[in-house]
Amino acid sequence: MRRGREVTLRDVAELAGVSSRTVSNVVNGYANVTERTRLRVQRAVDQLGYRPNVLARNLAQGRSGQIAVVVPYLDTPYFSELLQSIIRAARVQGYNVLIDQTDGDRDHERMLVNHGSSRLLFDGVIFSPLGLSQAALADRDPTLPLVILGERVSDGTFDHVGIDDVAASRQATEHLLDLGRSRVAAIGDQPYETGEAAQLRTRGFREAHERRSLAVHEELIIRTPRFNRPDGAGAMAHLLDLDHPPDAVFCYSDLVALGAIHTLVSRGLRVPEDVAVIGYDDIEDGAYSNPTVTTISPDKEMIATTAVERLLLRIDSRTPPPGLELRAPHKLVVRESTAGPAPGRRRA
Amino acid sequence: MRRGREVTLRDVAELAGVSSRTVSNVVNGYANVTERTRLRVQRAVDQLGYRPNVLARNLAQGRSGQIAVVVPYLDTPYFSELLQSIIRAARVQGYNVLIDQTDGDRDHERMLVNHGSSRLLFDGVIFSPLGLSQAALADRDPTLPLVILGERVSDGTFDHVGIDDVAASRQATEHLLDLGRSRVAAIGDQPYETGEAAQLRTRGFREAHERRSLAVHEELIIRTPRFNRPDGAGAMAHLLDLDHPPDAVFCYSDLVALGAIHTLVSRGLRVPEDVAVIGYDDIEDGAYSNPTVTTISPDKEMIATTAVERLLLRIDSRTPPPGLELRAPHKLVVRESTAGPAPGRRRA
DNA sequence: TTGAAAGCGCTAACAC
DNA sequence: GTGTTAGCGCTTTCAA
Numbered sequence A, B: 001m002r003r004g005r006e007v008t009l010r011d012v013a014e015l016a017g018v019s020s021r022t023v024s025n026v027v028n029g030y031a032n033v034t035e036r037t038r039l040r041v042q043r044a045v046d047q048l049g050y051r052p053n054v055l056a057r058n059l060a061q062g063r064s065g066q067i068a069v070v071v072p073y074l075d076t077p078y079f080s081e082l083l084q085s086i087i088r089a090a091r092v093q094g095y096n097v098l099i100d101q102t103d104g105d106r107d108h109e110r111m112l113v114n115h116g117s118s119r120l121l122f123d124g125v126i127f128s129p130l131g132l133s134q135a136a137l138a139d140r141d142p143t144l145p146l147v148i149l150g151e152r153v154s155d156g157t158f159d160h161v162g163i164d165d166v167a168a169s170r171q172a173t174e175h176l177l178d179l180g181r182s183r184v185a186a187i188g189d190q191p192y193e194t195g196e197a198a199q200l201r202t203r204g205f206r207e208a209h210e211r212r213s214l215a216v217h218e219e220l221i222i223r224t225p226r227f228n229r230p231d232g233a234g235a236m237a238h239l240l241d242l243d244h245p246p247d248a249v250f251c252y253s254d255l256v257a258l259g260a261i262h263t264l265v266s267r268g269l270r271v272p273e274d275v276a277v278i279g280y281d282d283i284e285d286g287a288y289s290n291p292t293v294t295t296i297s298p299d300k301e302m303i304a305t306t307a308v309e310r311l312l313l314r315i316d317s318r319t320p321p322p323g324l325e326l327r328a329p330h331k332l333v334v335r336e337s338t339a340g341p342a343p344g345r346r347r348a
Numbered sequence C: 001t002t003g004a005a006a007g008c009g010c011t012a013a014c015a016c
Numbered sequence D: 001g002t003g004t005t006a007g008c009g010c011t012t013t014c015a016a
Helices: A009-016 A020-027 A035-048 A054-061 A077-092 A106-113 A134-138 A165-178 A196-211 A229-240 A254-266 A300-316 B009-016 B020-027 B035-048 B054-061 B077-092 B106-113 B134-138 B165-178 B196-211 B229-240 B254-266 B300-316
Strands: A066-071 A096-101 A124-127 A146-149 A159-162 A184-189 A221-223 A248-251 A276-280 A294-298 A325-327 A330-333 B066-071 B096-101 B124-127 B146-149 B159-162 B184-189 B221-223 B248-251 B276-280 B294-298 B325-327 B330-333
Touching: A009 A020, A009 A035, A020 A035, A054 B054, A066 A077, A066 A106, A066 A300, A077 A096, A077 A254, A077 A300, A077 B077, A077 B096, A096 B077, A096 B096, A106 A124, A106 A134, A124 A300, A146 A300, A159 A300, A165 A184, A165 A196, A165 A248, A165 A276, A165 A294, A165 A330, A184 A196, A184 A229, A184 A254, A221 A229, A229 A248, A229 A254, A248 A254, A254 A276, B009 B020, B009 B035, B020 B035, B066 B077, B066 B106, B066 B300, B077 B096, B077 B254, B077 B300, B106 B124, B106 B134, B124 B300, B146 B300, B159 B300, B165 B184, B165 B196, B165 B248, B165 B276, B165 B294, B165 B330, B184 B196, B184 B229, B184 B254, B221 B229, B229 B248, B229 B254, B248 B254, B254 B276
Parallel strands: A066 A096, A066 A124, A124 A146, A146 A159, A159 A325, A184 A221, A184 A248, A248 A276, A276 A294, B066 B096, B066 B124, B124 B146, B146 B159, B159 B325, B184 B221, B184 B248, B248 B276, B276 B294
Antiparallel strands: A294 A330, B294 B330
């Protein structure tokens, strides 16, 4: 759909009897314009219905006013909840958000941090990598302002925002042990290069045992390729088929927990009486499921605003600021999947 | 972060000993370039590491290569699942997707269809309006290619993609009546200007009763401002406090259904034995919840690809194509919340 | 405080 | 098939 000729800055300038420079000043609210000319220009703008052409402005300024947010999967509640906050924070700063979803594909991810084929399409990236190794991250386009979410460790050239996964996982596991459970399983380990997130959680899981001088039941640590419901359901089925099934499970995401609970319930087991379950992420689903899910709750709002803030700072800096490790707070939220139903509630 | 001087088309042209026009042709894969020059140019491109400046291209072409997708809430699974498909479909066509979330704010929505302050930032919009009336939609920027999702009716100037809500809702209600339930409630009505989506569902609800010559229990039609879990939970609580509570509930979204089930379970009622529940949207949550949720399943993939396809057609047309009503298929997916647990499953 | 004018890097008539 | 060149509409340096 071809648009007709649009009103330009020059048209406004002509009508107002000033130079385009002055109009630009007025439109952008720059200093040093007489109230009188400002008014005259403003009237011309209104009269002509002038609206600046973003594309031209972008070219002249060499920036797009857009940031990209890259997540592995959009339909994962954790990411969509986070995204929601990021979009709000960016808009406040006058930035638009371009969404990209990688499906965890490492080539796609690598292309993105190399600014792909599309230089200048976005001024910076907030990235939640899945298939990208630390190495691939290191040899990226160094001019691209970058903030990483999740569980990487900054190499000093980008910022990293996340919670303390080891501590959180330790806390989750200790919560299960405190219930008096002796066979605690873990679902979600990923003992390979790109599974750093998972590995931190496994480390916390082990530390909890160590602190209580308990042995980890190695056969109860289950790997899953992703952190979603089907994976959780499948892993739980596997655990239940063991000779000595667990009496508690630490799931590396709430989705995994919901999948695991699904399997438990359909096998006729009671949660938490037979098996206690704890999740991670605090997505809304877990607060309304049956039973509701105990979880580690990261401060998503804080993660989002911090990420945006740091990224814009990076974009605006002449010299790149040092890459920081930024820790958002988290807390343990106890619900029915470990504490049992609220008093007075009958099991349906 | 200021970038150094970048390699331009002209640099490539110089190195290859051709004009910038030829380089442009090669880069964009246009016809009429000798294999020999093409190779020479390509070598220069590789050698210099040239990547086109999207901003400049955008300005020259007068289009951004971006489409905007506007949804009320990003963290609603239905929208994020849809978004996922839309992003994939758009990328295939070489388009980037800009996400906007309105929170249902009608002023924000109106600004967007008026192309807001950001003319040319996107070439077209796929819009799922919430607070926008048909009237506001009618007096929008007529040059903006637009596809509407959901339950509006096209006035002929834009395309509309959705399922047949009345038929789907009738089908859902009939399913409940077929179970022999006599007091069927509906949660989600919105009998005001911007609640067209809800009203179509209420209409289907009524039609189902009419077809069976049954009277609708008016006091069992509950309004909710949104279609989320808390609203469903609250509405269900209200229904249970009535003198004659319902024995079945048609919820206008799966989230509402999940919220309603949450309330039922915490009051010690059994689903579906005491109250059968059906939802709408077929989000993944409903397939793993306890009980799993019977639902109306719209073909989201089809909705997404159709929307993108029609939008791009609109963008590329000199003269706007007629506004079409496009109906995606839907089906009834029966799960435990109406059919009861699978055989052999013990209730936990 | 305002004006003139040189880009920003690419596309696409138009000419050869 | 390839070169020349005039824009696209804005920002911004430099002068006045």
